[in-house]
Amino acid sequence: MAFHLLQRDREGAGRLAETLSDALETIHHCVQCNNFSETEICDLCATGERDPRLLCVIETPADLLMMELTRAYQGLYFVLMGRLSPLEGIGPHEIGIQKLLERAGDGVTEEVILATNFTAEGEATAHAVGELLRQRGLKVTRIARGVPVGGELEYVDSGTLAQALLERRPASP
Amino acid sequence: MSFDPARVAMEPAFVLHSTPWRETSLIVECFTPHCGRVALVAKGVRRPRSALRGLMQPFQPLLVDWFGQGELRTLKTAEWQGGLPQLSGKALLCGFYLNELLMRLLGRDDPHEALFGIYAQALARLAAAEPLEPVLRAFEVSLLQELGYAPPLEREADSGAPIDPQAQYLFELDRGALRVVVPGGNAVQFLGKTLLDMAQSRYDDPVTLSQSKQLMRLLLGHHLGHQDLHTRRIFQELPLL
Ligand SMILES: [Zn+2]
Numbered sequence: 001m002a003f004h005l006l007q008r009d010r011e012g013a014g015r016l017a018e019t020l021s022d023a024l025e026t027i028h029h030c031v032q033c034n035n036f037s038e039t040e041i042c043d044l045c046a047t048g049e050r051d052p053r054l055l056c057v058i059e060t061p062a063d064l065l066m067m068e069l070t071r072a073y074q075g076l077y078f079v080l081m082g083r084l085s086p087l088e089g090i091g092p093h094e095i096g097i098q099k100l101l102e103r104a105g106d107g108v109t110e111e112v113i114l115a116t117n118f119t120a121e122g123e124a125t126a127h128a129v130g131e132l133l134r135q136r137g138l139k140v141t142r143i144a145r146g147v148p149v150g151g152e153l154e155y156v157d158s159g160t161l162a163q164a165l166l167e168r169r170p171a172s173p
Numbered sequence: 174m175s176f177d178p179a180r181v182a183m184e185p186a187f188v189l190h191s192t193p194w195r196e197t198s199l200i201v202e203c204f205t206p207h208c209g210r211v212a213l214v215a216k217g218v219r220r221p222r223s224a225l226r227g228l229m230q231p232f233q234p235l236l237v238d239w240f241g242q243g244e245l246r247t248l249k250t251a252e253w254q255g256g257l258p259q260l261s262g263k264a265l266l267c268g269f270y271l272n273e274l275l276m277r278l279l280g281r282d283d284p285h286e287a288l289f290g291i292y293a294q295a296l297a298r299l300a301a302a303e304p305l306e307p308v309l310r311a312f313e314v315s316l317l318q319e320l321g322y323a324p325p326l327e328r329e330a331d332s333g334a335p336i337d338p339q340a341q342y343l344f345e346l347d348r349g350a351l352r353v354v355v356p357g358g359n360a361v362q363f364l365g366k367t368l369l370d371m372a373q374s375r376y377d378d379p380v381t382l383s384q385s386k387q388l389m390r391l392l393l394g395h396h397l398g399h400q401d402l403h404t405r406r407i408f409q410e411l412p413l414l
Contacts, residue, residue, distance in 0.1 A: 084407065086269040087190045087276065091407035120231045120265065127262050128411050157227055158253040166258065 032103060034096045035061050035079040044077070051075045053110040057100065057129060059083050059117060067115065075113070078103055083116055083125040097129060104133055111139040118145050178208055178282070179242045185254070186237045187292065189272045191229055193219065201229050201248065202276065203237060206289035210279045213239050213248040225251050232260050232268050232296055244281065257293075257300055264299040270404040271295060271312055277397055278320060288319040306386070307376035313389045314371055322396055324349035326372040338366040344388060346395045363388055 005013035029035065030042035037043075044050070054075025058064055064077050082095040092098070104112055112133050116122035130140045146164035147156050156164075186203040189210065194200045199215045218225045225248075228235060234254035239246045260268045271292065279285070295312040299305070317323035327336055330349035336342070341353040341362045350368055367384040376382050394401075 086266070086404040086407050087273050089403040089406075091403070091410050093410060120260075120268070123259075123261060124265050124269065127265060132411075157224070158255055159227055159230075159233065162255055163259060 029081075033064075033077045033079055034081060034099055034103075035064060035077065052108045054113065055104055055109045055111070056113040056115050058115045059122065059125070063115065063117075080116070080125070080129075083119075083121045084128060085121050086124065092128065095125075097132070100129065101132060101136065104138055105136055109138065111141060114140065114142045176207060179246075180240045181205075181208065181246075182238045183236045183252075184208070184238070185289070186235045186251075187233070187296075188229055188231045188235070189276055190231070191215070197223075199229055200245070203235075204275055204279070204289060204292060205237070205284075206286045207284055209283040209285055210275065210281050211239070211246060212244060212281060213237070213246050215248040215251075218248075228253055231272055232265075232300075233257065234293065257297060260296070260300055263305060264302065266404070266408060267299055267305050267309060268296060270309065270402070270408075273402050273404045274313070274316060274393070277402070278316065285319050288316065291315045291319070306382055307374075310371070310376055310382075310385045310389060311374045313393060314374070314385075317392060317396070323392070326350070326368045336365045336368050338364070338369055340365045342368065344391065346392065361387060361391070 005016060026038050027036050028038075028040070030037035030040070030045055032041055032045040035042055035044075039046075051074045054073075055078055056067060056073060056075055057078050057080060058067060059080050059082060061079055064079055067073055067077070078096070078100050080095045080097070080100065082090060084090060084092065084095065103109075112130075114126040114130055116125045116129075126142055130142070133140050144167070145160070146167065147153065147160065153161065184205050184207060186205045189202045189204050191199045191201040194214060197217050197219045199218050201213045201215050203211050203213055205211060215225060215229055217223055218229055220226070228251050234257050236252040236254055238249040238251075240249060241247045275292065279288075291312065295308055298308045314323065314326075324330070324344075324346070326349075328334065328349070329336060329342075330345065330351050336350060337352070341356075342350040342365060343353055343358075343360050344350055344363060350363070350365075353362055363384050364380060366378070367381045367388070370376065370378060370381040371385050371388070376385065
């Protein structure tokens with residue numbers, strides 16, 4: 001992208017460089033949720049209207065936006081800014097796990113909801129984080145997975161269907 | 174009909190690792206019985222609606238079709254084979270360890286059909302929540318044997334005499350087990366029974382379990398060179414938090 005801009009659009013390249021350098025100077029991590037923020041505590045954490053007993057752990061800022069779109073969650077968040085990726089050498093120190101343990105240990109948080117991806121790496125992250133939080137006496141839950149809303153079994157992939165079968169629950173009466 | 178490595182269909186495969194490639198694709202390192210480890214470009218699978226998107230995950234038995242020559246082939250299709258519950262918890266972390274061993278020790282396009290079966294069996298044992306350490310040790314031993322790196326475990330080096338379960342042995346990487354004649358010395362010693370147990374994949378004896386871990390670490394370390402395994406470091410870091 002950089003080469004393309006330098007060749008075709010030097011003015012645009014200049015603007016991009018300026019924007020990036022501004023962002024580097026003004027954007028930090030929120031001290032509470034670890035998301036990008038221009039202020040010490042981001043707007044979402046600062047509202048005071050969210051339920052502070054619930055903490056939802058996600059991998060990226062984009063995941064936080066998706067969770068907010070559900071309008072089904074009233075608690076707070078913690079953004080790991082990554083996931084454990086053992087084969088790439090990304091371990092607990094490379095992502096925000098230590099920061100999460102401090103955040104969840106604030107004495108107010110009661111339940112931590114693990115909403116990392118359902119990939120092998122996201123699952124490994126959920127397992128490791130879950131263990132560490134349970135050791136600290138917190139209630140830990142994992143978001144459920146299965147057939148999508150409006151999903152017809154005929155069109156669901158076999159892996160999802162197999163997992164939905166394994167994780168079946170009592171039918172509501 | 175002979176096997177044409179440039180046009181492969183319905184080949185059993187496990188994804189070992191994948192990395193993003195360009196905007197919407199992945200480079201997927203697969204382990205297969207007839208071609209060993211192969212690198213496949215999975216075009217467009219990172220698009221939101223790609224049918225293959227959810228399939229390119231490790232620890233799931235797949236059937237894959239690919240074409241092309243050279244180091245990087247092109248994935249044509251992949252099919253979910255099923256039959257293996259997803260790994261979870263500590264077993265999942267162990268799965269990553271197996272994958273890292275294969276990524277590090279297995280060259281590309283070097284077929285090891287028997288090893289493929291051994292790997293699939295190890296995953297099945299992990300998925301069945303068997304005790305982890307025996308599964309890992311058995312896999313490590315088989316891996317080195319299949320790659321031709323394992324010194325004999327049932328015979329003494331040089332003399333070829335059968336290992337005495339009661340005797341103490343030193344293990345020299347290039348030669349094998351040497352009976353300790355004069356007690357003492359700094360080198361790590363192994364009980365003959367440990368070596369025999371390992372040859373038989375028997376890990377119910379706690380002494381065997383701890384000594385075999387030490388021995389495999391020594392042997393693997395020799396073949397891995399200076400760069401230690403990421404997965405091993407991460408296992409050690411996690412409980413310290
Ligand atoms: Zn915040």
